[in-house]
Amino acid sequence: MKSHATPKSALIAAALGLGLLAGCSTTSSKPKLSSEQVMEEGFEGKGSIAARLSQDKGTQADKMRMAYLTEQLALNKPVKGDLASWTQKTTALHEAAVALANNAPGALVSWKAASDCKKCHSVHKPD
Numbered sequence: 001m002k003s004h005a006t007p008k009s010a011l012i013a014a015a016l017g018l019g020l021l022a023g024c025s026t027t028s029s030k031p032k033l034s035s036e037q038v039m040e041e042g043f044e045g046k047g048s049i050a051a052r053l054s055q056d057k058g059t060q061a062d063k064m065r066m067a068y069l070t071e072q073l074a075l076n077k078p079v080k081g082d083l084a085s086w087t088q089k090t091t092a093l094h095e096a097a098v099a100l101a102n103n104a105p106g107a108l109v110s111w112k113a114a115s116d117c118k119k120c121h122s123v124h125k126p127d
């Protein structure tokens with residue numbers, strides 16, 4: 001689905017991006033959702049938001065929600081694995097979700113690469 005980015009959605013997505021940057025530069029910004037909650041709401045199952053996005057079937061609401069969910073994921077501490085790797089992966093994931101929400105060119109390719117389940121789980125998901 002190719003929907004046109006409205007100025008409003010672009011603004012909200014930009015605000016989400018800024019929220020993440022602020023989260024990185026302060027220690028007081030606590031996530032409202034745990035990594036587990038983000039996975040359950042956004043990633044688990046064949047009909048998940050993540051799956052819809054990867055099939056290019058996501059609605060604008062899906063994209064906005066994923067921008068929020070990945071921001072929350074990035075605010076979490078890694079439950080396993082080192083922080084540098086976690087920050088790199090979750091930031092790339094969040095940026096790709098924001099790009100999708102902005103309907104930016106190349107966003108889908110970035111999203112598919114950044115949302116590779118195994119790549120992240122092999123390092124950061126506890127057994």
Ligand code: HEC
Pocket residue numbers: 035036039040043044045050051079089090093114115116117118120121124125126
């Ligand atoms: C950037 C990292 C990252 C990516 C990408 C990622 N996951 Fe996860 N996932 C995690 C982490 C970390 C956990 C463990 C959370 C915990 O146990 O606290 C997890 C746990 C899960 C769980 C278990 C949730 C539960 O109830 O304990 C499921 C299901 C899951 N992921 C599905 C997926 C799927 C499907 C994809 C790909 C479409 C995916 N994840 C991509 C990091 C990621």
